[in-house]
Amino acid sequence: MEVITSVERMKEVVDAIRAQGKRICLVPTMGALHDGHLSLVRMGKQHSDVCIVSIFVNPIQFGPSEDFATYPRDLDGDKEKLQQLNVDFVFAPDAGDMYNRDFQTRVELQRLPNHLCGLFRPGHFAGVATVVLKLFNICKPHVAVFGMKDYQQLRVIEQMVSDLNLDVRILRHPTVREPDGLAMSSRNSYMSPEERVTATKIYKTLKEVEERIKAGDTDAVSLETYGRRQLETSGFSVDYFSIVDPETLDSVSEVAGSVVVAVAARLGKTRLIDNIIVTP
Amino acid sequence: MEVITSVERMKEVVDAIRAQGKRICLVPTMGALHDGHLSLVRMGKQHSDVCIVSIFVNPIQFGPSEDFATYPRDLDGDKEKLQQLNVDFVFAPDAGDMYNRDFQTRVELQRLPNHLCGLFRPGHFAGVATVVLKLFNICKPHVAVFGMKDYQQLRVIEQMVSDLNLDVRILRHPTVREPDGLAMSSRNSYMSPEERVTATKIYKTLKEVEERIKAGDTDAVSLETYGRRQLETSGFSVDYFSIVDPETLDSVSEVAGSVVVAVAARLGKTRLIDNIIVTP
Numbered sequence: 001m002e003v004i005t006s007v008e009r010m011k012e013v014v015d016a017i018r019a020q021g022k023r024i025c026l027v028p029t030m031g032a033l034h035d036g037h038l039s040l041v042r043m044g045k046q047h048s049d050v051c052i053v054s055i056f057v058n059p060i061q062f063g064p065s066e067d068f069a070t071y072p073r074d075l076d077g078d079k080e081k082l083q084q085l086n087v088d089f090v091f092a093p094d095a096g097d098m099y100n101r102d103f104q105t106r107v108e109l110q111r112l113p114n115h116l117c118g119l120f121r122p123g124h125f126a127g128v129a130t131v132v133l134k135l136f137n138i139c140k141p142h143v144a145v146f147g148m149k150d151y152q153q154l155r156v157i158e159q160m161v162s163d164l165n166l167d168v169r170i171l172r173h174p175t176v177r178e179p180d181g182l183a184m185s186s187r188n189s190y191m192s193p194e195e196r197v198t199a200t201k202i203y204k205t206l207k208e209v210e211e212r213i214k215a216g217d218t219d220a221v222s223l224e225t226y227g228r229r230q231l232e233t234s235g236f237s238v239d240y241f242s243i244v245d246p247e248t249l250d251s252v253s254e255v256a257g258s259v260v261v262a263v264a265a266r267l268g269k270t271r272l273i274d275n276i277i278v279t280p
Numbered sequence: 281m282e283v284i285t286s287v288e289r290m291k292e293v294v295d296a297i298r299a300q301g302k303r304i305c306l307v308p309t310m311g312a313l314h315d316g317h318l319s320l321v322r323m324g325k326q327h328s329d330v331c332i333v334s335i336f337v338n339p340i341q342f343g344p345s346e347d348f349a350t351y352p353r354d355l356d357g358d359k360e361k362l363q364q365l366n367v368d369f370v371f372a373p374d375a376g377d378m379y380n381r382d383f384q385t386r387v388e389l390q391r392l393p394n395h396l397c398g399l400f401r402p403g404h405f406a407g408v409a410t411v412v413l414k415l416f417n418i419c420k421p422h423v424a425v426f427g428m429k430d431y432q433q434l435r436v437i438e439q440m441v442s443d444l445n446l447d448v449r450i451l452r453h454p455t456v457r458e459p460d461g462l463a464m465s466s467r468n469s470y471m472s473p474e475e476r477v478t479a480t481k482i483y484k485t486l487k488e489v490e491e492r493i494k495a496g497d498t499d500a501v502s503l504e505t506y507g508r509r510q511l512e513t514s515g516f517s518v519d520y521f522s523i524v525d526p527e528t529l530d531s532v533s534e535v536a537g538s539v540v541v542a543v544a545a546r547l548g549k550t551r552l553i554d555n556i557i558v559t560p
Binding site for chain 2: 007011012100104105106107108109110111112129130134137138161162163164165166167243245247
């Protein structure tokens with residue numbers, strides 16, 4: 001496993017791999033790797049000859065009041081985990097190499113970010129789309145793997161790939177959960193032991209709403225209100241509890257076809273997100 | 281020469297060309313080709329094995345009050361000219377194939393468009409950057425040729441290529457002029473014979489300002505005022521007459537190093553632009 005920090009070196013490597021006719025997989029991460037990430041890597045390896053995992057805490061996707069400075073970083077631990085999975089390359093670029101002084105470009109989507117987390121994190125998805133496009137252009141993957149826990153991010157990337165005619169196939173990886181149902185996230189480490197117990201309520205509530213939909217409840221607004229109240233009663237500050245169209249992320253008033261039930265809620269200083277796709 | 285209208289077909293063709301190890305050149309145009317375009321094509325051919333000329337009047341770079349509907353179109357005439365130059369492929373996609381119903385992505389630059397034409401054509405350079413990025417992703421050129429008459433466009437593309445880590449080399453082609461100095465432009469056809477005579481005043485004024493700079497005049501504001509008045513006296517409505525930094529397009533107050541002297545002025549319903557790079 002080679003660890004590459006230079007954009008130019010990474011480009012040389014992928015050009016040589018492509019010249020050999022080999023298929024490249026990219027798994028973009030911000031590091032602090034957990035079993036969810038590792039599962040994405042295993043999926044990527046199944047669809048490629050050469051696997052690149054990028055580790056980059058992307059400054060331009062964090063708002064000024066967000067946790068860029070405190071976001072967990074553990075490059076040595078990450079490398080060890082990836083080595084054990086026989087990953088071929090770790091791409092861990094310097095921020096100054098990714099964004100030089102003159103940098104001024106953003107990839108902006110006009111509709112998908114006007115929903116869910118996008119309403120609470122202005123500029124976040126432009127920052128995500130921009131860095132992912134740069135990583136695609138540097139690493140030239142045939143396939144790239146994204147986790148479904150960040151469902152809005154996944155949709156933004158899928159839409160960008162389609163709109164910009166990119167030749168990369170996006171693989172969706174199901175959300176990986178702790179035994180008690182909590183979606184794995186690097187930010188889970190922010191929680192106190194007490195908050196960690198309360199956090200299980202998020203997935204439980206999503207599953208309750210799923211049961212109600214399966215039982216024939218189609219009134220999205222009352223289902224959303226139910227979900228939000230369940231979490232508020234447990235001590236969460238809820239950014240949204242929303243039932244949306246899986247493609248456009250537009251709110252639905254009546255659950256007719258498949259929907260995404262998505263939630264963002266804060267527990268102390270930890271903001272957690274989760275979602276499930278439900279088919280009535 | 282093959283004329284291709286399908287995005288998918290164009291991608292298949294360039295993938296096969298790249299697999300043969302051949303170098304691809306792209307010359308992006310909006311058609312209505314004049315000798316300036318043809319000179320760009322000749323330059324591109326010198327730097328590549330296979331030359332693609334795209335012809336696409338890009339709707340998203342026109343404002344609602346601009347000339348999208350009336351922009352000159354002559355696909356048959358264009359094909360004939362390109363055939364004579366032994367161009368390999370003309371890529372003339374349908375607007376619906378470039379922008380489907382769900383399309384919502386824009387490439388936005390944060391500083392370069394806040395100057396010159398960008399101030400008079402909101403959204404124009406986002407539309408340009410977006411379509412050029414799509415054309416790059418579809419045609420996968422090693423080199424692409426842009427004319428220096430559209431200097432701000434050229435800088436936007438160069439900056440996007442750098443910021444997004446694209447593997448395409450941008451070739452700058454000097455502005456091609458009519459014998460009387462008028463910069464060639466598809467929009468020149470909008471002018472009446474009388475306006476066409478007056479239009480020569482633009483390049484004459486640029487050259488006068490160049491002479492003054494070469495003679496030691498460094499006061500950018502007074503030079504700009506001089507240029508603007510010369511054109512207004514001739515009947516132009518001047519959008520700007522500006523002396524700017526060649527990289528950032530920021531205004532300069534004193535001409536110390538190389539500058540771009542750039543002008544946009546309207547004559548009746550025709551908006552003309554031109555510029556020269558001047559080194560004192």
